[in-house]
Amino acid sequence: QAYYLLTPDTLAAPGEVDIRRAEPGDVEDVARAQVSMTEEDLLIPKGHIDLGESAIECALRCIGVKDREVIVPTNTFIATAVAALDAGAAVKVVDIENRAFSISADALEKAITEKTKVVIIVHVGGIITPDIIRIRDICAQRSVVLVEDCAHAHGSTFNGVSAGNFGRFGCFSFFPTKVVTCGEGGMVVANDPVDYERLMSIRQFGRVKDHSLTHDISGANFKQNEFCALLGVLDLKRAEKRISRREAISDAYRDGLQGTPWQVIQGTKDESSRCAYYKQIITHTFDQDSVKAYFEENQVALTGAVYEFPLHEQPVLRKQNVSFDAQYPVSDQFSAHHICPPCFPELEDAEVARILEVMKGFKG
Numbered sequence: 320q321a322y323y324l325l326t327p328d329t330l331a332a333p334g335e336v337d338i339r340r341a342e343p344g345d346v347e348d349v350a351r352a353q354v355s356m357t358e359e360d361l362l363i364p365k366g367h368i369d370l371g372e373s374a375i376e377c378a379l380r381c382i383g384v385k386d387r388e389v390i391v392p393t394n395t396f397i398a399t400a401v402a403a404l405d406a407g408a409a410v411k412v413v414d415i416e417n418r419a420f421s422i423s424a425d426a427l428e429k430a431i432t433e434k435t436k437v438v439i440i441v442h443v444g445g446i447i448t449p450d451i452i453r454i455r456d457i458c459a460q461r462s463v464v465l466v467e468d469c470a471h472a473h474g475s476t477f478n479g480v481s482a483g484n485f486g487r488f489g490c491f492s493f494f495p496t497k498v499v500t501c502g503e504g505g506m507v508v509a510n511d512p513v514d515y516e517r518l519m520s521i522r523q524f525g526r527v528k529d530h531s532l533t534h535d536i537s538g539a540n541f542k543q544n545e546f547c548a549l550l551g552v553l554d555l556k557r558a559e560k561r562i563s564r565r566e567a568i569s570d571a572y573r574d575g576l577q578g579t580p581w582q583v584i585q586g587t588k589d590e591s592s593r594c595a596y597y598k599q600i601i602t603h604t605f606d607q608d609s610v611k612a613y614f615e616e617n618q619v620a621l622t623g624a625v626y627e628f629p630l631h632e633q634p635v636l637r638k639q640n641v642s643f644d645a646q647y648p649v650s651d652q653f654s655a656h657h658i659c660p661p662c663f664p665e666l667e668d669a670e671v672a673r674i675l676e677v678m679k680g681f682k683g
Contacts, residue, residue: 371470371492373541374505375402378488379437380537381509381517382464384408387436392422393629393650395441399468400630400641408436410641412630414649419448419586420600420625423649428457437464442472442482443625444598444659445498446586451477451485458486466490469508471597471625473498474562479591483508493551496622498565498595499558501551504543564664565596568671572599572660575675580604580683584657598625599662605683607655614658617677622659629654 375398379389385407391399394415403410413426420443427438438458440451448454458465465486469475472482473491483489489508493501509515517536520526525538566588573583582602586594603610614621629650630636631643660674 371490371494371505372398372402373539374490374492374507375399375439375466375468376406377518377521377541378466378490378507379403379406379408380521381514382437382466382487384436388432388434389437389439390422390427390430390435391439391630392441393631393647394420394443394626394653395439395468395630396470396626397630397633397636398470399439399441400633400636403437403439404639404641408640409434410636410639411435412636412641412643412647414644414647415653416448416450417649417653419443419446419450419584420653421446421448421450422454424450424453424457426644427454431457431461431463435461435463437466439466439468440486441468441470442475444584444600445471445473445475445482445595446584446600447472447475447477447482447485447592447594449477449587455485467508470494470497472595473597474558474595475586475593477587477592484510487511487514493547496597498562498597499551499554501543501547501549501554504547504551561664562593562595565662566593568662568664568666569594569596569599571668571671572601572662572675575672576601576678579679581678596662598622598659600625600657600659602653602657604656605681609683610658610681613681614677617680619674619677620661622661624654624657624659627654 379402384403387408388411389403389408390411390413391403392415393412400410400412411430413430414423415421416423422440438454440454455465467483467486467489469482469489470492475482483491491506493499493504493506495502507518509518516528520528520536521538522541523538524540525534525536527533527535569583569585573585576583580603584600584602586592588594611621629647631647631650660678
């Protein structure tokens with residue numbers, strides 16, 4: 320399997336990957352070499368883009384979705400839908416399942432029509448749903464392209480397969496809060512040389528490979544600057560350690576909240592599967608406003624939920640080329656009954672212990 324890296328301005332050609340391990344003083348070398356790396360350096364294969372949303376848009380432009388339909392889960396950040404709209408597609412929003420809170424395979428089967436070109440699956444919180452194989456098979460059987468929104472899933476795996484390798488494309492975000500960051504940026508995973516060359520062109524205004532002033536397809540300026548790319552290279556050096564710490568914090572929540580009303584959601588964990596825990600999702604049956612007030616009173620800052628306001632509750636999408644179901648029962652239940660306590664790797668054990676003490680003290 321080949322991995323292609325879209326870095327600022329230029330790319331390493333397939334089979335000609337230039338491995339560089341940047342140090343803080345290597346800025347000139349990195350800028351000159353445009354930093355190309357292999358999977359060993361990355362945990363995941365990648366392609367640098369200016370934003371995570373742009374990564375999705377580039378992938379959809381590469382596929383060609385203009386005037387076609389893209390199916391997305393309602394439980395995602397609005398950027399997933401915006402990317403499809405910006406690529407010229409109509410968007411159809413479907414409900415989620417209640418284990419990993421990803422797109423429902425049952426809802427997906429019912430939603431696909433002859434107009435459907437792409438399905439986007441979102442690995443919420445870094446969890447790859449166990450239904451991923453079924454979803455991939457549904458797409459293959461219906462001749463629909465599967466694209467992964469991996470904004471939360473840097474380093475996550477399922478059955479030995481890394482996030483971004485189940486679909487035709489995997490799209491990642493390097494926003495400052497993400498598992499791996501470069502200040503701001505994104506990446507696209509591609510395994511086909513034809514897709515690779517087309518992505519290269521799209522991210523630079525659709526220019527012809529061997530003639531930078533000639534443009535033969537529609538594109539835009541999706542390139543990332545070299546400084547942010549270098550930050551990403553440096554952050555990758557500590558990625559494995561930081562993901563392991565996130566896993567340890569998740570396990571601490573699981574162990575510490577056993578026998579309580581708080582349900583700690585974890586990804587599949589075995590020799591061939593892991594979750595990067597961009598978010599630690601914990602579900603409950605309490606009143607959400609009371610929960611938030613309690614944490615604020617006890618000076619525990621919750622991180623953003625995933626998601627409190629799903630796509631079907633976003634007013635702007637009601638004004639655009641987006642179709643909705645009449646109801647989203649699973650998403651509505653989830654959005655109103657989950658929290659994401661701190662799970663960043665800088666948390667000390669004593670701080671995790673205090674958070675657990677606060678949570679166990681909540682009486683509803």
